[in-house]
Amino acid sequence: MKELSSLITDKTKLIILNSPQNPTGGVMDRKDVEAVAKAIGDRDIMILSDEIYSRLLFEGSHFSIAAIEEMRDRTIILDGFSKTYAMTGWRMGYGVMRPDLAQHISRLMTNSNSCTASFTQIAGVEALRGPQASVEQMNAEFKKRRDYFAERINKIKGFSCKVPHGAFYMFPNIQKTGWKSKPLADALLDQAGVAVLSGTAFGAFGEGYLRFSIANSMENLKKALDRVEEWANKNL
Numbered sequence: 001m002k003e004l005s006s007l008i009t010d011k012t013k014l015i016i017l018n019s020p021q022n023p024t025g026g027v028m029d030r031k032d033v034e035a036v037a038k039a040i041g042d043r044d045i046m047i048l049s050d051e052i053y054s055r056l057l058f059e060g061s062h063f064s065i066a067a068i069e070e071m072r073d074r075t076i077i078l079d080g081f082s083k084t085y086a087m088t089g090w091r092m093g094y095g096v097m098r099p100d101l102a103q104h105i106s107r108l109m110t111n112s113n114s115c116t117a118s119f120t121q122i123a124g125v126e127a128l129r130g131p132q133a134s135v136e137q138m139n140a141e142f143k144k145r146r147d148y149f150a151e152r153i154n155k156i157k158g159f160s161c162k163v164p165h166g167a168f169y170m171f172p173n174i175q176k177t178g179w180k181s182k183p184l185a186d187a188l189l190d191q192a193g194v195a196v197l198s199g200t201a202f203g204a205f206g207e208g209y210l211r212f213s214i215a216n217s218m219e220n221l222k223k224a225l226d227r228v229e230e231w232a233n234k235n236l
């Protein structure tokens, strides 16, 4: 938090928060979020809070910075249907913000993508208003996959992985493999048939990490881990 405070200047216009986070699965708890609010203080800074994984949380509860009274009018919450309701291909999301800001976003959206198809919007309303049991079921399933994946990947030579608290990604450290992230991601794809993202796809700080998605069946995760393990035993 000290680092964040030191980076906020009079030129700062907007701070982006993303919790639970892609790619690390890291989660900011209430204390963290309150510390960000404190660091911002009464400066005229907007917050873009990407909360698309807020219901994919394995421990604790989600706390939005918009829940802090002084922050509410300065926060734009972004959310969508592709994670909570597995509606990735439907291309629909939403924002929660002050009405005067919404006017500008509406103009931008109308002129950039015209409109989200009306039947897609109706499906979104059904998703939000309908039974939520599937969300809980998927959450429990992702937690099982996370635990399985973490246990297995931490036994693979050169890989070490923290257990994420939210979202559906695993972000192991691969520095001990002696490989850089991008060549390792390419080798795993070409030689082991396992698709992962290089941490550097998210910026220079991602060097030394790979991102695995666990949005796949347990059976396929097992197959992928078997292949990565076999590849590591052969090549490291």
Ligand SMILES: Cc1ncc(COP(=O)(O)O)c(C=O)c1O
Binding pocket: 018, 021, 022, 050, 052, 080, 081, 082, 088, 091, 092, 093
């Ligand atoms: C943090 C975060 N925000 C937003 C999105 C956008 O999702 P979509 O374009 O499917 O609505 C993603 C997708 O991966 C994401 O990881």
